[in-house]
Amino acid sequence: MAKPKVASDWLAGCAGCHMSFLDMDERIIELTKLVDLRATPITDLKEPDEEGVDVGILEGGITNTYNEEVAIKMRERCKFLVALGDCAVFGGVPAMRNFPGADAALKRAYIETESTDESGKIPNDPELATSVHVRPVSDVVKVDFFLPGCAPSADAIFYVLSELAQGRIPEVNDLTNKWH
C-alpha cells in the first residue's frame, strides 16, 4: 500500500508550529517511513499536489485574502485537514487586531509607532492581499482535526501524524488539547 501523502502550509502564523514539527528530531525519519511528506514551507515543493494529498496541515489564521486562497486550495486538495496551532484553531495572536479593528492596527503599525515619522504610510499596493477580519481556518474551510497549542508540542504533532498515517483519527486528550 502506498504511504499516505501529507502536505502542509502556513498562513498568518509565526512558523513556530513548523519549528515544533521539526522538534520531533530523529522521529522525522520514523515518520517518513509512514508518510510521504510532500509540499511544505520547509521543503522544496511549495504547493500541494494537484492530484491531491491524504492529509493537509495548515498553520496560522486567516488575516487576508491570500490566506483564504491558500486555505481553500489546501482544502480542495486534501482528504483530511488538520488546523495546527492556536492561530489556525482560534485566530491566535494576529486576532488581537480584531479588538481595535484592522484600520486602527495598520495606522498604529505604519504611522503612529515611535519609529515612524510623518512620511509613514499604510502599504496599499494593488498586488498586496487585502486584510480581512482575523478568523480561524475553520471559519473559511471545514477542518477535520484541531490541534491547538502555541505551539503544539512535537510529541503532539508526531502522535497526530502517526495516527493519521495508520488510518486512525487521533484522540482529543491531554496531549492534543493543550492551549497556551
Added chain:
Amino acid sequence: MINVTVNNLPVEIEAGSTVLDAIKLAGFNVPTLCHHPKLKPYGSCRLCLVEVEGARTLQPSCVVPAADGMKIHTDTEKTRAARRFVLSMLFSERNHFCMYCQSTDGDCDLQQCAYNEGLNHWPITPAYKPFYVDTSHPDFILDSNRCILCRRCVRTCSELVGNHTLGMEERGSATILIADDNVRLGESSCISCGNCVQICPTGALYDRRSAYQGRDTDLTHTSSVCMDCSVGCYRVVKTRDNRLVRIDGNYDANFVEGMLCEKGRYTPFTNTQERIRQPLIRRNGDLIPVSWGEALSTFSTQLKAHSGEEISAYINGRQPAETLSLFRNFFGNEFEAGQVALVGHDESAAIALELAKEFGAFESKLEVLNDADVAVILGADLVKDHQVAGFMLKRKLSEDLALIQITKEANTLGNNFSRKLIKVGDEYSKLLDLVTGTKPFECQEPEARYCLQALEALAAARQPVIVIGKEFAAKENMDQLRRTIEFARGINAKVVVLKGNTNSFAAAIYGLTLRPELKGSAVAFYALGDGKVCPQALEALKASGYKVVQSSYCNEATALADIVLPCKIWNEEEGHYLTTDGRLELNRVAIVADEQQRSVLEVLNNLSEKSGISLNADWQKELTDKISSIVLA
C-alpha cells in the same frame, strides 16, 4: 436526611443540601465556574447543569436544593451538549485567547473546564468587543476582557470581606465589573485585601507582582500563619527559586474562610529597606565587616564585663515564641539584666492577663464574632488593625448586625450598618454609662435614632460580643475594664481582647514587660529583627554605653550601634506565634536565608554556649498552661 439517586447510585444526604452536594457525595463531578466552596451558591455560569427526572429543563446543580426521591443524571447527551454550549458561549463573549493571558495551564478554571469537556476549538466566533483595562491599583490589575461575569470577586468582596466595593454595571454582554459607582479601582473604596484576585477563576483579576512569574504549580507552597498582626490568619507563602512570588490565603483553613488583608498579602512585598548582609563592628567611628565569631566574642566580652544591673535588653514582638522565651531566660534569669523588655506601646496583652487574674478565663475565641448579633467595640480600629477580625463583622451587615463602636478616631467600619452607635473619643466611663444603660440616653437627631436602635439591639441581643482594643486596654482604664467585664457577665456577652501586634500575647505570658521607663545602661542589646524601630528603644539606645543591634535592615538603630548583627526575616525563620485568642501556630521557612543571616534565637544560643549557660527549652508548656486560664476553649 433525604434520599436521592445520582447516575442511578442511591445516596442519603442532609435535607437542605444542593444537588451539587449530592453529586459530590455520590462521588461524581460536574464542572463549575461561578461556584466556590467559600461562597454562597449563585448559579450564574450555568456550567453545572444536570438532568433531574421530571424537571422540564436542565437544572443548575449548585443552586437547586436536593429533594427526596430526586433522580439526578450528570453525564447524558443533553448535559454534555449543554456544557459545550455554555463553554462555547463563554469563550465567544470576550477575549479568552490563552496564548496572551497570564493565567493558563492550571491557573485558569475556564481553560480547565474546556480541557475537561474535550473542547478543542471555539464553535462560536468571538465578539471582539474591547473592554477597558483598569491598571490603577498598585497591587493588581482588572482586565474585564477576561471576565466571565461569575461574580466570585463581587461575592467575596461583600460576603466574605464585607467591603462592598465591587459590583456590576450594565446588562447582558455589556455587563462589566466596577468599583463603587464606577471609579477606577485605585481610587475606589478598595482596601487592597486581594481576596477577589485570589478567587478569580480566569485572568480577569491578577496580581501585578506574580504575573508571568510562573504557574501556581511551578511555585513552592509553604503553609504558614500570618504574623503581621495577632489575628493569626492562615496563609500560603509561594516562592520560586528561593524568591518570594506571592502570598495567598489558605482556603484549606476554615478560619475566616481563608481571607487575608493587605498587611498579610501585600505588605511583605513593599519593603524597600536595605538588608544587612554581615556582622559589623564599629572601629574608629566606622562600621567594619567582621566574622560572626568576632562579633559574638566581642558582644559576649561586653556582657561578662558588666554586672546584670548595667545591662539592658529590648526585643521586638515580631520574634517567635521560642525566641521570646529564650530571651527572657538569658537576660532575665541568667544575667538578671536591669531591663528585659518588649518594646512597643500596646499594653492589651498584659491587661488581658491582669483581668484574667481577677475574672478567670473571661475571653472567647475570635470565631465568636461570626455568631454575634450585636458587637460592642471599645477602643479598637478594625479598619486599620486586625483587619480580618473586622471582615468578620462587616460581612454580617446583611444579617443586620448591630454595631456599637467607641474609638479615639473615626473609621469606616460602621459606615453601612443601619443599627449603629458610633462614638469618637476615649471617655469610656461616660460611654459605658450609656451602653450599660446606667445613665439616661442623651443624643441629638438624627444620630439618636441609630443609637437607640443599637442600644435596643444590645438589650435584646442573643449573642452580644464585646471587642476590646489597645486604646481601651490600658492601665489607666483598669476600673472601666473591670466594669466592662462585669457588664459582659451580666448580659452573657462574649469578650475578645485584641492583643497588639504579632506575638505580644506570648511576650506578656513570658513576663516581658512592656513600655518600661527605658533607660540607658552600660550595655544595651536591641533584638529588632525585621520589625520597625521603636522610638523609645532608640532613645534608650542613645543613652547607653555599648550598643548591640540585631536587625534585618539598615535603620536609625543600626546607624548608632557598636555591633550590628544581621537577622533572618519572617520567611527565613521557623517559629511559633500565639494568636490573640490563644492558638499557637507555626510560621514556616519559605526562603532559605543567606549563610550570613542568623535568627535572634541562634544568636542567643551562640551567646549562651560562649557563656556556658544552658537554657530551659520548655517554652511551649509555659504558654499552653497559661492560655486556658485566659481564653475559653
